[in-house]
Amino acid sequence: MQQDRPGHKDHAETDRLAMGRDFQRIRRFSEQLCEPLIIEDYGLQTVPEASPPKWHLAHVTWFYETFLLRPFLPDYPVFHPRFEYLFNSYYEQTCTGFWPRSERGLLSRPSVSEVYDYRHHVDDAMERLIATCPSDAWPKVQMRLGIGLNHEQQHQELLVTDIKRHFAHNPLRPAYRADLPLAPIANPSPLTWTRFDAELMELGAGPEGFAYDNERPRHRVFLEPFAIADRPITNGEYLDFIADGGYRNSAFWLSDGWATIRREGWTCPLYWEGQPDAAPSDWRIMTLGGLRPLNPAEPVCHLSYYEADAFATWAGKRLPTEAEWERAASDRPIAGNFVDAAWLHPRPAEQADGLKQLFGDVWEWTGSAYLPYPGYRAPAGALGEYNGKFMCNQMVLRGGSCATSRDHARLSYRNFFYPHERWQFKGFRLAETIQ
Structure with a gap:
């Protein structure tokens, strides 16, 4: 039987704790980005390439559920069996299909509160997976979790840009955040x-x-x-x-x-x-x-x-x-x-x-x-x-x-x-x- 190297277990435990903190921080930031929104904003989709905020929040959650919880947490209870269809983006190999990208804004249900319940259900399970994952499975979980965290950060950027696209469509030109600073008007310096x-x-x-x-x-x-x-x-x-x-x-x-x-x-x-x-x-x-x-x-x-x-x-x-x-x-x-x-x-x-x-x-x-x-x-x-x-x-x-x-x-x-x-x-x- 292969013996762990001195300090190997401590190093692995440090990695696990760090990824747990990163998971909590990144998940929290997605929700912080949505704090300036009112409930009517969550379902907006004014152009096919820009998804509703509600969909982004659910899709990144689906990613953890699909690629981490279902394969690696044996007793994980799927939150809703049809969310696999609604919140898959383009992965052909994970299910029988997915809801069309251009029609994401046509879904009034699930409600925003249900999407947040979905997030918290998956968050609880992910924290349990990170804490209890067997050491022989951890390298694969760690690799997929790294992709999942970076994937959610990509969608955080999309949240910002998609909200801007939707708000710009409105003739009232609403502000996402009216308190954003404004740089002084100036002329550009010459190129070098x-x-x-x-x-x-x-x-x-x-x-x-x-x-x-x-x-x-x-x-x-x-x-x-x-x-x-x-x-x-x-x-x-x-x-x-x-x-x-x-x-x-x-x-x-x-x-x-x-x-x-x-x-x-x-x-x-x-x-x-x-x-x-x-x-x-x-x-x-x-x-x-x-x-x-x-x-x-x-x-x-x-x-x-x-x-x-x-x-x-x-x-x-x-x-x-x-x-x-x-x-x-x-x-x-x-x-x-x-x-x-x-x-x-x-x-x-x-x-x-x-x-x-x-x-x-x-x-x-x-x-x-x-x-x-x-x-x-x-x-x-x-x-x-x-x-x-x-x-x-x-x-x-x-x-x-x-x-x-x-x-x-x-x-x-x-x-x-x-x-x-x-x-x-x-x-x-x-x-x-x-x-």
């Missing part, structure tokens, strides 16, 4: 550039620590010399693109992008209100604090990939690849304007030399398609559906946003969205190849 020499770098997450499967395996990538802007493009700079006819000139746009803006009638970023020839002071932007003046110094956000790419073409530059972005950010601390700071909106860049705002504020579009890294294999079973089956027709974003939790962000994190989607806090910075 940081140069990087050609090199063979390693891209992706190493073997230690948590990372999603799509961040591995770590592999080598050769970079040609490039330069990258010190900060993301600002509202003021994007106004120059609009004023120069950026949305009226097909020469700046990818074919799919031009077709999209003509079909959708886009003339500015999502949540902006104003006329193309208006002065900067006449523009307004919908925020989670309500309708506010547009600040030229803030990073532009809520842009599609098409808009970011069109601006870069207009400016004579390009978007960085994800390898270039990761190289530029590799020696920077993971610090910035995250949801923990409670601004819930991008802030102007600090007046400082060097690269800024690589983490937090806005997710940054890259010029890289969302594809598997060399040697990638999706995990077996339903959890293999988490990332791998979406590796088609989407683009990679890096860095996190003002709606991302600080301890959810990391250098190798690969976010991904379809190129036409705008409701997340998405911006961009420019890059160029050095000849």
Whole structure:
């Protein structure tokens, strides 16, 4: 019989206690994000891509029930047999189907109070699983719990962005939180550039620590010399693109992008209100604090990939690849304007030399398609559906946003969205190849 190494049991117990605390903290934060809501807000779904708050609260709970409690807690009583159908998002291998994404807002039942009862039922069982799980099963439970906690943090960001999308649809322009701070109106500082020499770098997450499967395996990538802007493009700079006819000139746009803006009638970023020839002071932007003046110094956000790419073409530059972005950010601390700071909106860049705002504020579009890294294999079973089956027709974003939790962000994190989607806090910075 194999004997435990000295201190091995103590280390395992420390891990278990730490994950228990993380579980309680992250579960509590989801509910804290919903505290400003009134009961009518919980069922809102104004567009198919943005789910109701009630659904998010239930879906993350379903994840723990499905992937942890049912397999590893033998006496666990399922809260409701049909919740597996209602609150599954897209996992084909877990059940016979799932409620359509576009119709999540049509469900008046279960009630909000029932959803909270569901959460507390699962929380009690999860705390029991963490405390009593046999040591031989703990490594697998720990791995799945790590995914579950990061999954809930993803949905916390979606809670913030989806609430904003729903509130912006309302002509009353209600504020999610009227007490959110407002940065002083200012003009952006001039862009500066940081140069990087050609090199063979390693891209992706190493073997230690948590990372999603799509961040591995770590592999080598050769970079040609490039330069990258010190900060993301600002509202003021994007106004120059609009004023120069950026949305009226097909020469700046990818074919799919031009077709999209003509079909959708886009003339500015999502949540902006104003006329193309208006002065900067006449523009307004919908925020989670309500309708506010547009600040030229803030990073532009809520842009599609098409808009970011069109601006870069207009400016004579390009978007960085994800390898270039990761190289530029590799020696920077993971610090910035995250949801923990409670601004819930991008802030102007600090007046400082060097690269800024690589983490937090806005997710940054890259010029890289969302594809598997060399040697990638999706995990077996339903959890293999988490990332791998979406590796088609989407683009990679890096860095996190003002709606991302600080301890959810990391250098190798690969976010991904379809190129036409705008409701997340998405911006961009420019890059160029050095000849």
